[in-house]
Amino acid sequence: MANERELTMAKAISEAIAQEMERDPRVFVLGEDVAVYGGIFGATQGLVEKFGPDRVMDTPISETAFIGAATGAAAAGMRPVVELMFVDFFGVCMDQIYNHLAKNTYMSGGNARFPVVLMTAMGGGYNDAAQHSQVLYGLFAHVPGLKIVVPSNAYDAKGLMISAIRDDNPVMYFFHKGLMGLGWMKYPERTITPVPEKAYTIPFGVADIKRPGKDVTIVALAMMVQRALDAADELAQEGIDAEVIDLRTLVPLDRDAVINSVKKTHKLIVVDEDYKGFGMTGEIAAIVAESALDYLDAPVKRLAVPNVPIPYSRPLEQFVIPSVEAIGNAARQLVKK
């Protein structure tokens, strides 16, 4: 892939949407500030200029109406990409998502189709406090009927978005604000990757081993993948060889990738920016307990937001979101045993 151009995650996402809009006239975009502004986090940048306001629609602040409308438009044959500006705002429109978008296919006995991509920003680390910093994918993975996509870099973001738009099922596509490559928010350099110009897909339910290793498995998503990779770099200097698994999609979940890695390393850390209780870390630990318990040399370690809302003040927020240091220390403790 020498000389391939590199993109930020935001550009990779908007390029994916643009290519699908060119390919399929049924695809259209709607949401708050997605047109003229180009999306607060740039996920729809350049689209209205290319496709006009009929296909890239700014909406009123009426999430129940426009997300419900996306469901209805999908049922009627369109393929909407609808943006919920921050996932934290789910509260005002949850019924349309949780009781309708997620369940309609099942309740129709598989006869109705709802090819909606519900795209949303998530994540903290920049002091935006309790109502603008959550990741919450665990909440949406919990209800059956939504595919859950959570990319960690630009290459994955494009391929997963194209798969999402082509999927005939509702897909929730979470992008972490701190990975988008914005000019106004710090981001890990590694999120900017070479991205092929032509359209390509990445299948759901296939985890990516972002770093192979033999001593300890670290399972993560989004920003925590990047932090796990940073931790793995430090650990390598100390002779600890960590394997970093990026799940990429929570639903469907690549159980085999986790189990196979644990069979190799015999040690597991699950890192999550979501709340610790009743979430992804517990799910992964349970899967390993069910299917690979005998392979574990030590109890599973879970790093996640202790069950408190995300606090505003910097020292408080840094305390609750798993850090590179915390991941490294967890690995050191496990490997020492």
Add this chain to the structure above:
Amino acid sequence: MKLSRDQLLSMYRQMWTIRFFEDELAAAYMEGKTPAFDIGSGPVPGEMHLAAGQEPVAVGTCAHLKKQDTVVGTHRPHHFAIAKGVPLDKLAAEIFGKETGLGRGKGGHMHLFDVEHNFSCSGIIGAGFPPACGAALAAKKMGKDWVAVAFAGEGAANQGSFHEALNLAALWQLPVIFIIEDNSWAISVPKGKSTSIPDNSTRAAGYGIPGVRVDENDTLAVYEVLGEAVARARRGEGPSLIEVKTDRYYGHFQGDPELYRPKDEVSQLKANDPIQKLASQIMAQGAATQAELDAARDAAKADVAGAMEFARTSPYPAPEQALENVFV
């Protein structure tokens, strides 16, 4: 409604307190964010929504309110908080993430709670209408003449909670006043592109309650209209819906490139500044001298400087405090 000299001077001082507070914050916000802007850096990180230019709706309304009356603000809350009497020190300290802040640094600028002054706000658009109904319901159940005021932007008037709350308040004849502050913009979306009618106050008719629009960014005009709405509510005659035209001087949030906004819009708005307007109204009434006005302005400036100093010199909370206060 005739305002006394002291009332006028106190409102004028409050206008300046808000203006200085927002301007000082705008400057503090940029500390640590140059040359490369990073939203998470500096003494005041995160999103910052400032209300300079929008003083009249807050000051003209809250001049009618008592401590027991409830105000629910928005994600752009400082002008409401200051007008409601929230102590400047604790307000500033919260925004700087300090232990001495209103919420011990846990809430931040969009999530302010002052139990003593019955003030709160939220970062979720349209979230303020229902709890204001609840405060009004509580006053009614307890036999008090307290009222509740929910402020919200014109963008929020398209949220379902607005319409549900209006119906509930009208049905139960609650002592609540819904105030839409119409600054023309909801981030990049102008009112005409988000709302099917030009004047939100006309929506009151759909719920059988009074609706009035104040069509200028004028503190005394707001005061006048709110006088009737608050008195009605205190008399037990039910809710009102008021829309007030106002002007947003800063970006939606600090760091907003505002590419959607006509370049000279703000400078034109500033030519009609509401603080200058109030000064000339006071002078025209002969209610105060220029020297008295200047003294009020200087006092406001000193108050804000003191609050910022308090915030800056206060300690941060200890990291482990993050684990406290989920429950009482």
